[in-house]
Amino acid sequence: MKIKAKLKKKNTNKWDDDYYTKLARKENYPARSVYKLKEIDKKFKIFKKGFFILDLGCSPGSWLKYASEKTGEKGFVAGVDLNTSKIINEKNIVVLKGDIFDSEIVENLCSMGLFDVVMSDMAPKTTGCRHTDCARSCALAEASLDISFKTLKKGGIFITKIFQGGDFDSFAQTILSFFEKRKIFKPESCRKNSREIYIIGMGKK
Template identity: 40%
Template sequence: MKREFSKNDFFTQKAKEEGYPARSVYKLQEIDEKFKLFQKGFFVLDLGAAPGSWLLYIANKVSMTGKVVAMDILDLNIKPLNNTVFIKKDVLADDFFDGPLLNQSFNVVVSDMAPNTTGLLELDVANCLELTQKALEIAIKVLAKSGNFVCKIFEGPGTDNFVKEVKGHFQMIKRYRPRAVRRGSKEFYLIAKGFSPQRKS
C-alpha cells in the first residue's frame, strides 16, 4: 500500500536538500509566486512559525531592510536571523495583545497555525477555526492599510462564514490549495489582499 505520509516524499526531500526544516515552505512559495505577497522592506507577522520554514523564506524575501516577527508556542528549529524576532507565545492567551511588539503595523500577516490533531474530525476542524479566527482578529488589529493576510484553513462547518467575514475586510480574497498540501487533507489557504480598515462585512 502506498504510504501517503512518507517521510521521503518529493517536498520533504527537497526541503532537506534546500536547508528548510519543513516541507511547508513550498506551500508558501507557490502562494507567493501566484499572489505576490512580499516585497523588500516589508514588515511581516508570522503566526505559528515553528519550526521555521516560512520564516526563512519570508526573511529572505523582505531582505535586511524588512523585518519578520515570528510567534509560536514551540521553539524554532533554525539559526537566528538578523531581520527576525521570535516570541514564544500562545495566540489564544488572554494577554496576547500585551507588550510593545504588536503596537507596530505590518504589511503582511501569515498564519500557518494548526492545532494538535485529536483524530476527531469535527473537533480538529473547530480547533483550527479558533486559531484562524484569532489570526484574523490579530491581522485586523496590526495590518497596515492595503496589507495582505494569508491563513491556513481546514474545510468544515464554519468555513464559509469565516471566508465571508474575511471578505468584509479585504479588497480581494481567494481560496487556494498549493500542490504541497497532502492528498486527502482538508487543508487550504485563504489569501486576502488589500486590507481596508473601514470596510464592513
C-alpha cells in the same frame, strides 16, 4: 513478530521521504511547509523587499526563513510560537515565545508597529473527528484574523490556513468584510488527503 515490528516502523515514517520533504532538506528549510508559501507567493505576489511580516505559529521556521529571504535586510520578520527551540536565527527576524491567545503576547506584537503581511500556517492537534478538528482549525484562523485587525496596516495582506468543513464558508465570507479581495487556494504541495486550504485577504480596508 520482528517482521511486523519493522513494517510498522516503516509505515510510521511514510512521509519522511516524500518529494517536498527531500527538497526542504536539500534547500536547507526546516520543513516542507515552505513550498506551500512559495506557491502562494508565486501565484499572488505577496512579498516585496522591505516588507514587515508577522508569522503566527512560526515553528519550526520555514515560513519565517522564506519571508526573511524575500523581505531582505531592509525588511523585518516577527514570529510567535509556543515552541521556538528549532527556529533558525536571522538578522532581520525576531521571535516571541508564547501563545497567540495570550493578551500580553498580542500587546507585544502590537508594539512592534504595523505589518505589511500577517500570516498563519497553524493547525490544531487533530483528533480524528472531522467536526472537532474543523472547529479547532477555525478557532485558530479566527484568532489570527483578530490579531491582523490590530497589527496589519491598511492595504495589507492576510494569509491563513484553515480546514475545509464546519464554519469554513462563514469564515471565508467574513474575510470579504475586511479585505478588498479574497482568494481561496490549495497549493500543489499540500498532501493529497489533507483538508487544509489557504485563505488570502488582500487589501485590508
